[in-house]
Amino acid sequence: MAKTNPGRFFEDYSIGDVIAHAVPRTVSGGERALYHALYPARHALYSSDEFARGCGLPSSPLDDLAAFHVVFGKTVPDVSLNALANLGYAEGRWLKPVYPGDTLRSTSKVIGLKQNSNGKSGVVWVRTKGENQRGETVLDYVRWVMVRKRDLDAAAPETTIPDLKPALDASDLVIPEGLDFTDYDFTLAGEPHRWADYEVGEVIDHVDGVTIEEAEHMMATRLWQNTAKVHFDATLREDGNRLIYGGHVISMARTLSFNGLANAQMIAGLNAGAHANPCYSGDTIKAWSEVLDKAETPAPGVGALRLRLVATKGGTPFTLKGDDGKYLPHVLLDLDYWALIPL
Amino acid sequence: MAKTNPGRFFEDYSIGDVIAHAVPRTVSGGERALYHALYPARHALYSSDEFARGCGLPSSPLDDLAAFHVVFGKTVPDVSLNALANLGYAEGRWLKPVYPGDTLRSTSKVIGLKQNSNGKSGVVWVRTKGENQRGETVLDYVRWVMVRKRDLDAAAPETTIPDLKPALDASDLVIPEGLDFTDYDFTLAGEPHRWADYEVGEVIDHVDGVTIEEAEHMMATRLWQNTAKVHFDATLREDGNRLIYGGHVISMARTLSFNGLANAQMIAGLNAGAHANPCYSGDTIKAWSEVLDKAETPAPGVGALRLRLVATKGGTPFTLKGDDGKYLPHVLLDLDYWALIPL
Amino acid sequence: MAKTNPGRFFEDYSIGDVIAHAVPRTVSGGERALYHALYPARHALYSSDEFARGCGLPSSPLDDLAAFHVVFGKTVPDVSLNALANLGYAEGRWLKPVYPGDTLRSTSKVIGLKQNSNGKSGVVWVRTKGENQRGETVLDYVRWVMVRKRDLDAAAPETTIPDLKPALDASDLVIPEGLDFTDYDFTLAGEPHRWADYEVGEVIDHVDGVTIEEAEHMMATRLWQNTAKVHFDATLREDGNRLIYGGHVISMARTLSFNGLANAQMIAGLNAGAHANPCYSGDTIKAWSEVLDKAETPAPGVGALRLRLVATKGGTPFTLKGDDGKYLPHVLLDLDYWALIPL
Structure with missing residues (x-):
């Protein structure tokens, strides 16, 4: 029974920790087709290779939000399995388009911690980075979540609230x-x-x-x-x-x-x-x-x-x-x- | 509010108009897999590259109806957004198979108009053509729809009823x-x-x-x-x-x-x-x-x-x-x- | 009305018969994406080309169960359309990974027959083999099903129960x-x-x-x-x-x-x-x-x-x-x- 992932609790995070998230993912035309089936997606740049070439790109990339979801999904087992709330996003930047054939992986760095006054939970800020198979960062963003403590007697960490731009x-x-x-x-x-x-x-x-x-x-x-x-x-x-x-x-x-x-x-x-x-x-x-x-x-x-x-x-x-x-x-x-x- | 597409009304069509429909689409193995997931599709020519080659084709094309749906889908915002009824099809011909990697776009030419006697709507006939990235026509067909008028006082166009074959x-x-x-x-x-x-x-x-x-x-x-x-x-x-x-x-x-x-x-x-x-x-x-x-x-x-x-x-x-x-x-x-x- | 497939009945099987199942299938990244959409599939070897290469494979194969389902699906019209029950599996072996671009076909050999004492049905054992476009066997397994008789007066076949390993x-x-x-x-x-x-x-x-x-x-x-x-x-x-x-x-x-x-x-x-x-x-x-x-x-x-x-x-x-x-x-x-x- 001890082999399943219980997720991390508030006291399991320390400022500066870098978490390498599991299960890298290669995307293909299949993910693109499913994005079109699941959403009324019609932006031409993500629908047509010819249109994308007319805009100076080599071919039509995966939808930017699909890239975001792949990168985000990997973080869930490590960041939000015991989350009480997904509180916010900031400073998200798309740095490289993702193309069919690319393989994505994600890492998150802990950049903020603040225990709640009730002593039962706290807020964790992470900066998550998605990388492709060439080690190029395709996306990074900050996200913060409220996470339960496992052990209510665990000492509160020093409060660190990251300095985030209200908007890029x-x-x-x-x-x-x-x-x-x-x-x-x-x-x-x-x-x-x-x-x-x-x-x-x-x-x-x-x-x-x-x-x-x-x-x-x-x-x-x-x-x-x-x-x-x-x-x-x-x-x-x-x-x-x-x-x-x-x-x-x-x-x-x-x-x-x-x-x-x-x-x-x-x-x-x-x-x-x-x-x-x-x-x-x-x-x-x-x-x-x-x-x-x-x-x-x-x-x-x-x-x-x-x-x-x-x-x-x-x-x-x-x-x-x-x-x-x-x-x-x-x-x-x-x-x-x-x-x-x-x- | 004025930026969303209200669709065309009956008085917006004139005989001879050619409408270039938006959002070209590149298809892949993803569309083929979804066609198999959504329908009990088993025709071997559309299931197996080997079988298709045994029939003289370079590989297995996208299902003919999938090609039709892609071409048709593009016409909806320009032809049938304000349609009261989809009345019929005629003279549809599949001219070139569509293969994964192809990019399709559609145009429609207005070939018939007849205002209804109630003065509130009329019938519009269009000949729609789907083309691939090489400019080859892959499919053409005639479709007619009943469309609302925006302005009931708009003058009725001259009636033109296209001469269509009852069957090819x-x-x-x-x-x-x-x-x-x-x-x-x-x-x-x-x-x-x-x-x-x-x-x-x-x-x-x-x-x-x-x-x-x-x-x-x-x-x-x-x-x-x-x-x-x-x-x-x-x-x-x-x-x-x-x-x-x-x-x-x-x-x-x-x-x-x-x-x-x-x-x-x-x-x-x-x-x-x-x-x-x-x-x-x-x-x-x-x-x-x-x-x-x-x-x-x-x-x-x-x-x-x-x-x-x-x-x-x-x-x-x-x-x-x-x-x-x-x-x-x-x-x-x-x-x-x-x-x-x-x- | 006689053109639809009524399926095989118990008396239609003879020991040694080899049935070539219809509708070969070429798989692509589309099937892989759908497998991820339909199931919470996270095994890294089937998610990432890079991870698979790190394990000595040329790229990420189609999930082993997806390969099984493709091979199995082809047998349904010939083996289980009139089945009363799917009784068991044995001696299944995955022999070659299946990659996007491969085309699979299936054949089954009848290896066991036993009419039930009620005379209305019987058990049929088949050994099913899935092959790719190079004629390599990718999977084989034994399956047995209980099948209805069409003609209750048909003579019972000699009983043959295959000798199967309880486990490989x-x-x-x-x-x-x-x-x-x-x-x-x-x-x-x-x-x-x-x-x-x-x-x-x-x-x-x-x-x-x-x-x-x-x-x-x-x-x-x-x-x-x-x-x-x-x-x-x-x-x-x-x-x-x-x-x-x-x-x-x-x-x-x-x-x-x-x-x-x-x-x-x-x-x-x-x-x-x-x-x-x-x-x-x-x-x-x-x-x-x-x-x-x-x-x-x-x-x-x-x-x-x-x-x-x-x-x-x-x-x-x-x-x-x-x-x-x-x-x-x-x-x-x-x-x-x-x-x-x-x-």
């Missing part, structure tokens, strides 16, 4: 080598709206909705080898619900945002993210976006939009929080990211 | 280059019945049935990037049903027809098609076929069968219409196509 | 060419436990559970082109249940066993197997293993464990049978196999 500057973004939007084909991309057509403060209702099924969210979550029990075992909770992996909601909302943001092709940065409320099978997910910032980049024809992406299950659109400052119950996701779009 | 002649069919059934392996194909064994008027009950699930039809429909809301959002209709994409029923019926038509390997022509009644999750689809015509072809060992393929959800088999000339409620699909089969 | 000896196992675990990376594999850490008699509770969905088991079963009606048609049985393919339970239990047996990478032999009770959608599958035997192998750093793998749907763990010697109702699967693990 546009100059922090890494543009994929060769990316060039000067010959961008707006017709094939599906919408005429370019960087200049979006204004800070503008809100876009993405209109479409998808009602979530158990089989789909479980297939998605397993595809990323995220095997947290709560997503798969209907007998765990008294209400018989399986909690849907937050990343499934992120991908659903981002792909729904095609309708109005078809040219916001690549995700370059993740500034912040909150899983505001749990999502269950039967919920109908809709999405809206708000333009938070705009910037040019050094790459030819490439601009950047900082976007808030909100996923909801019904409720009044365009409102996030109540008078008490808490997320309204219909809000599932509040994500802040940078996307690359033609000028 | 066998001589209209394009046989894939190199196709040769003279060394066809009936054992590996799964049935001994060849062209000569089928008689015009013969009816084949395909026996097997599949009960449809929400997760499966949504995955299939998304895989083809067909994102019409009504297939995905359970809150759209008062009855909470998601309408199943007609192409899902076509693929289910065609793959069920393996049992009795295992050697009707390739689809070469689409003569006509009617989605007789809507299909919903929980329906159990069965299929039967009728041999409508037979012809030889110029390719070695290759014959053609014209087949009616009918999908039902229960009910009396082999009857299509009631005394009123309308499809009986259990009939889902009435499809008329040409298949290639060894002589 | 470790020396019967074929180790894949080049396999070498001397530089095995336990960190990337996910657990530190090696061959020496397991003791005969040890029992491992794999802890995790998965609640089964209709869409998932149907997609899995179709992926292997196993089209037995009872898995797909909810109208066949009075209770409306679709019976889940036994192989789905095998794959679910084996992948759940990662948690505690992460290094039992490859399946080399199948000694015996019983589908103790039927499994239906909504059941939550859990698994436990017992170490039955241990052996060294001639390959560098490679040991073998003989394991009992049990799948359950709730109930008391670690008990298989009641006082009457019958499987308890919560037991779904009792499988006896050899796995390869680093010394």
